[in-house]
Amino acid sequence: MSSHGTTQREWVIALGVAVATAVIGMIPYLLGSSLVPDGVVYTHLIMNPEDAQTYWAKMLQGFNGSLLYTIPFTSEPHQGAFVGVFYVWLGYLARLIGLSLTTIWHWSRTGSAIILYVITFRFTAEFFPGNKNARWTAYLLAIFGSGLGWFLFAIGQPYWLGAFPVDFKQPGAHLFFTALTYPHIIIGTAVILIDMLVLKKIGDWYMETGVWRLVDSDDYDSHKRRIWLYAAAAGLANILLGIVYPFLIYIVALTALLYWLYLCWRSRSVLWQQALMIALLFIIPAPLYLYYLQVWRTNPIFQMWNAQAGTPALPWPHYLLAYGLMLALGLWFWWKKPEERRHFAILWLWVLAAALLLFSPINAQRRFIQGVHVALSVLAVAGLVLELLPRAQRTWTWIGLTTRPRYTTQKLTRFVLIFFLIFMSLSNLYLLADVTLVATVERPYPLFRPADELAAVNWLRENAPATAVVLGEYETGNYVAAQAGQRVVLGHWAETVNYTEKETAVSQFFTANTANAWRDDMLLNYGVNYVWYGPREKELGSFDPASSPYLALAYENDTIRIYRVTEQLINKNDNEWGNKRMPPADFTRPRPTVTP
Numbered sequence: 001m002s003s004h005g006t007t008q009r010e011w012v013i014a015l016g017v018a019v020a021t022a023v024i025g026m027i028p029y030l031l032g033s034s035l036v037p038d039g040v041v042y043t044h045l046i047m048n049p050e051d052a053q054t055y056w057a058k059m060l061q062g063f064n065g066s067l068l069y070t071i072p073f074t075s076e077p078h079q080g081a082f083v084g085v086f087y088v089w090l091g092y093l094a095r096l097i098g099l100s101l102t103t104i105w106h107w108s109r110t111g112s113a114i115i116l117y118v119i120t121f122r123f124t125a126e127f128f129p130g131n132k133n134a135r136w137t138a139y140l141l142a143i144f145g146s147g148l149g150w151f152l153f154a155i156g157q158p159y160w161l162g163a164f165p166v167d168f169k170q171p172g173a174h175l176f177f178t179a180l181t182y183p184h185i186i187i188g189t190a191v192i193l194i195d196m197l198v199l200k201k202i203g204d205w206y207m208e209t210g211v212w213r214l215v216d217s218d219d220y221d222s223h224k225r226r227i228w229l230y231a232a233a234a235g236l237a238n239i240l241l242g243i244v245y246p247f248l249i250y251i252v253a254l255t256a257l258l259y260w261l262y263l264c265w266r267s268r269s270v271l272w273q274q275a276l277m278i279a280l281l282f283i284i285p286a287p288l289y290l291y292y293l294q295v296w297r298t299n300p301i302f303q304m305w306n307a308q309a310g311t312p313a314l315p316w317p318h319y320l321l322a323y324g325l326m327l328a329l330g331l332w333f334w335w336k337k338p339e340e341r342r343h344f345a346i347l348w349l350w351v352l353a354a355a356l357l358l359f360s361p362i363n364a365q366r367r368f369i370q371g372v373h374v375a376l377s378v379l380a381v382a383g384l385v386l387e388l389l390p391r392a393q394r395t396w397t398w399i400g401l402t403t404r405p406r407y408t409t410q411k412l413t414r415f416v417l418i419f420f421l422i423f424m425s426l427s428n429l430y431l432l433a434d435v436t437l438v439a440t441v442e443r444p445y446p447l448f449r450p451a452d453e454l455a456a457v458n459w460l461r462e463n464a465p466a467t468a469v470v471l472g473e474y475e476t477g478n479y480v481a482a483q484a485g486q487r488v489v490l491g492h493w494a495e496t497v498n499y500t501e502k503e504t505a506v507s508q509f510f511t512a513n514t515a516n517a518w519r520d521d522m523l524l525n526y527g528v529n530y531v532w533y534g535p536r537e538k539e540l541g542s543f544d545p546a547s548s549p550y551l552a553l554a555y556e557n558d559t560i561r562i563y564r565v566t567e568q569l570i571n572k573n574d575n576e577w578g579n580k581r582m583p584p585a586d587f588t589r590p591r592p593t594v595t596p
Contacts, residue, residue, distance in 0.1 A: 005129035011121075014139065018117030021143055022110045025179050028432070029106060032439030032447075040443065041454045044102050046435040047181065048171075049446045053482035054492055055087045055182060059101050060485050062091025064466070071301060072481035073491035075469045075502075075526040078301035082291060086184050086244045105183075112186040113179035116193075117143050120175065120374055123193045126200065127344065127378050131385065137417050138381040142374045146174045146427035147322030153430070161315040166322035167427035168434075169314065172370035173322055176428045180435065185370070188245030191237045192371040195252045195281060198234040199259050200346045202227055202277050206263060207342065231277045235284030242288040247364040249289065251371070253282060254353040259346055266342070301497055309494040310363035319358070319369070323376050325424070327351075330379025333387045344382060347375040384420065389413060446475050453479060453534070456560040460484040463555075464530060471523070472532035473506065473540060480532065489526050502526075511541035519543075520550060523565055534560040 028046050036042045045052045057072050068080035069088050094104040121139045128135035149165030152158055158165070166173045171181040178185050205227045241248055256278050264271050296303050313319075320327075334341060334348070341348075350372060357368035392398050393409060401407045438444065453476075460470065461484040468486045470477065477491030490502045508514050509522055522528075533545050545551045545561070550569035555562040 005132070005135070006121075006125045010132075010136075014121040015114075015118060017140075017143070018114045018121070021117060021176070022113040022179065024432070025113060025176075026106070026110060028180075028436045028439040031436060032443075035440050036448070037443070039451050040448050041451050042439075043447055043449060044105060045447050046439055047447075050478055050492060052182065053478045054084075054495060055184070056101065056105075057482040057485070058084050058087035059091030059094070059105070060482065062088040062093075063095045063101060064485065065092070065095070067092065071305060071495050072485060072487045073477065073495035074301060074305075074497040075487055075489045075528070076301055076497055077467075077487075077527075079299060081295045081299055081302055083295060083302060086187075090183070108183040109179075109181075109186065112183045112190070116175065116179065116186050116190040119190045119193050123197055123374060124378055124381075126197060127347075127382070133413070133417065134381050134385040137385055137421065138378050140421055141381060141424060142377040143175050144421065144428060145326075145373065145377055145424040146176065146431075148325065148427070149318075149321060150427045150430050151321070161317060163314045163318055165427075166314060166318050166369075168431060170366055170369065172367060174373045174428065175371075176425075177431060178370075180431070184244040188241055188248045189371040189374075191241040191244075192248060192251060193374060194237050195234050195241075196255065196346055196350060196375070198230045198281070199256055199278065201230050202274055203259060203263055203346065206267070206271065206274055227277060228280075231280040232284065234281045238281055238285040239288060242285045242292075245367075245370075246289065246292060247367050248370055249282075249285070250357055250362065250364075251350075251353060251368055254357060255346070255350045256281065258349040258353055262345055262349060304497045305495050307363075308497075308499060311366040312363075313358045313365040316359070323373070326373075326376040326380035329381075329383030329388070330376065331383075333379065333383035336387050337382075340382070340386075344379060347379055350375045351379075385417070389416065392416075446479065449479065450559065452557045452559045454483075455557055456532070456534070456555060456562060457483045459555045460486060460530070460562065468529040469527045470530045470532055471506065471509065471526070471528045472534075473510075473536040474503065475536055476532050476534065486530075489528060507540050509540075510537050510543045512543050514541075514543065516548065519548070520569055523550070523569060529565055530554065531563040531565070532560065533563065 029044060032042050032046065033044065043049060043052075054073065058069055061069060061072075066080065066088060067085065068082055069084045070078065070080040090104055090108055091101060093099075094101055099107075120142050124138040124142055125135045128138060147165070147167045149167030152160050152165050163169070167177070171177050171185055172189070175189070178189055205223060238249065238252065241252075260271065260275055260278055263274055296306050330344075330348075334344070354369050354372040358365055360368075362368075393413075398409075398412065401412060402409050438447065457480060460468075460480060464470075464484070464486055466485055469489065470480050470484075470486050471489045472480065474490050477488035477496075480486060481488045481491045488496075490496055490499070490506045493499055496502055505522060509519055523531075531545050531551055545563045546553065548563075550566050551563035552566050553561060554564040
């Protein structure tokens with residue numbers, strides 16, 4: 001048996017649960033792939049296609065041999081950077097071992113989910129070394145549990161306070177939802193759990209060998225070296241965190257600061273050695289974060305992307321609905337068991353850090369609840385299993401039930417825990433059913449796209465220069481940048497520089513009464529080489545690119561035409577500008593106005 005109470009058999013079962021849960025998460029994707037009707041292409045996504053296509057764009061760049069990321073969702077030329085390279089390298093790995101991007105995408109998501117679940121088991125076991133029921137309930141609640149967002153659907157209020165429930169809006173809210181989505185979120189959560197576990201080890205080491213001396217310590221020097229190694233390992237893990245999901249370092253940093261202050265307060269002294277141990281978690285990855293700061297300062301395109309990538313928090317009552325019951329159980333335990341508070345202190349400080357960051361002025365607010373569901377699961381189980389159930393077992397009702405032949409304390413306890421787990425998993429059951437329905441019956445655009453779109457994208461990838469710029473409607477640009485690799489004028493709400501302005505300009509371009517001179521100016525200003533004209537562009541207006549003398553048909557299928565911007569337009573521009581062609585997207589020249 002390990003120091004945290006788990007047996008080898010438990011680890012085998014925990015791994016089996018992790019694999020089975022990851023396989024369950026594959027079901028919507030497998031059904032979506034196997035039930036695709038003729039004339040339609042499945043994108044291998046089940047939600048949030050806009051952001052997902054940015055990950056595919058990065059993988060495509062890696063598959064094409066790049067090791068840095070150049071944003072294809074904006075028309076402005078710029079230098080690539082060591083930003084978002086997790087997916088770039090994933091694509092490069094697919095290139096090296098001969099796998100398709102679809103295969104590497106699914107294997108990375110499923111594999112990282114299994115790793116996350118196993119780390120979650122180790123994390124939850126740390127807090128219940130002597131209680132098997134508690135650690136298994138905490139593990140299952142952490143991987144299957146959710147909030148009470150389903151209640152809003154039951155009462156017909158899915159957009160309560162103008163927002164969708166946390167359980168169905170934020171993949172980082174709960175582990176099962178996290179594992180259904182994207183590898184970088186999954187891995188980022190796993191690293192946070194490692195960080196929190198190491199912080200607890202640092203605190204426990206002081207409490208065991210410092211002035212508190214709550215238990216007999218092992219060999220002091222050996223234990224100290226081990227803690228330093230843990231801190232160094234967490235620092236290395238934070239390099240991975242910086243690569244896959246750099247924003248999450250705020251969670252670790254604030255929790256670490258609060259925990260160190262807590263230790264100092266308890267000891268009534270400044271704990272410099274513990275401060276150095278904790279600092280090692282951030283010193284090791286510091287060069288990477290300093291590099292990011294340099295990119296944001298010197299690369300205007302990445303700087304604008306960062307400025308536009310805000311994810312504001314939902315109204316605070318939604319978070320109470322998602323976490324309130326678990327929080328209440330945890331608070332009950334905290335109130336009734338003051339002698340156990342220090343053991344769970346790191347979890348409370350993590351919850352506090354998440355709450356502070358959630359409504360901080362940092363533009364990534366919504367992301368800071370990542371993984372906090374695991375902390376709340378442990379706290380809730382402590383309240384339920386270690387406090388409420390023992391009280392219930394002493395009531396006359398419970399004692400009366402156990403006097404019956406078919407009822408025992410063990411069976412009743414198991415029934416209560418199973419009921420609690422099912423009740424807390426209803427949102428995830430709803431979510432799984434919903435995405436399965438989406439993948440098999442509803443098949444909405446753009447999760448499923450017409451085969452003509454894929455054919456046109458394939459033509460662009462094989463025939464158009466990699467440096468070309470494509471003009472099309474938003475969903476068109478989102479797909480072209482990710483699957484063909486050329487830059488687009490409009491393609492993503494955060495990664496398209498001056499998104500609002502370009503959205504208006506693209507709509508204006510396809511409006512019939514827009515002046516031709518305005519269109520010509522726009523094509524030159526954004527350095528456009530190809531104009532995509534399909535059903536979505538037709539919805540923006542009745543302008544037909546075939547009527548322009550400067551657009552030549554380059555590709556055509558049943559529903560989509562792609563036009564090439566001709567040299568005549570460039571020559572016209574040279575004459576008007578004294579034989580000095582304006583560089584594409586030159587920031588020194590005013591962009592076209594939004595009226596003809």
